[in-house]
Amino acid sequence: MGRSPCCCHDAGVKKGPWTEEEDKALVEHIQKRGGHVGSWRGLPKAAGLNRCGKSCRLRWTNYLRPDIKRGNFSDDEERLIIALHAGLGNKWATIATHLEGRTDNEIKNYWNTHIRKKLLRMGVDPVTHQQLPPDHHLDGASASLLPEALLWAAAAARLGGLDTGALRQAQLLQHLLHTIGSNNDATNLIANLAAANSVLNSSSRIVPSHLLQDQMNMLSGTNYLQPGYLCNTTSNFTEQDVVQQQLIKDMSPGTSTFEAAGPADQHCNTTAAFAARDVAPAVDMLPVQEFAGLMEPMELQLPNLCSLESDSFWKDLLEDGYRL
DNA sequence: AATGAGTTCAACCGCCAAAGA
């Protein structure tokens, strides 16, 4: 025999919205035990609640826990959710572990009510993160792996046990991905990916050659990196981004390539400007030299580059990518 | 002010893997 049946099936157990009194009883009970719940099944009786243990757990984890952050999602949080969802899919609990004080339920709700609609308005499939065809009818093959997800997986596999140098490489790669996301020229993108591979660490490449080839094959048959996908996705918060604030300072107003960029890209603010100036060299330029020149000033700014995330964040994210 | 449509989000439902008996 196993354990006794779950209380959830008991008749007379209250359901629906929680009252203030119930909240108070639950919080006081858990606090009395030093924040340790023990058995959720036994909790309602011990706390004097006519509720199912499962309902108590949900109420505590999604609403009453003291470390839950209230209020609107910040722009950084929104960007992080999109990036994590691109790699992890609907794994809300895993995504929630990367957003301090946010619950999986809250993130799921925010995705379904805000981000999902936003992406659809932009013509981006919120499931695959690929651009929808003009008629918005997806074919089955469009659910292929993302370039970003593939790169993350490759980076994670490559890094294994993280050290400072490897972490730095990952940060640079992350920034590169963000930058090239606003570039509409697949040829230049491939050239710069190859360059990045060479420059980041010539003795220990982040992106294995065969995966880079996969990227090239994928990009040649996809419209994922259409103008403004990532930069439009993030267009309402990149102004606050530390990296881009730095880039604004670096930009000279009369830079010809910036002025030559289309209105849509200019709308994408500094990310597009950065891409137009530095990451989209003519095909006949030497990509390695171009990229080396690009990375040099960035490396000096590294302490600010990923101010949003801690080292453990990156380690966790890379491990998630590896498990994909 | 009344009403209906649209939106939000707390809570529930059902499934599954892990663990206990």
Place this chain on the structure above:
DNA sequence: GTCTTTGGCGGTTGAACTCAT
């Protein structure tokens, strides 16, 4: 080793709220 429960997860619902007419 098998059966059963528990805890956790993702999907879904519906009451409350907001907005437009």
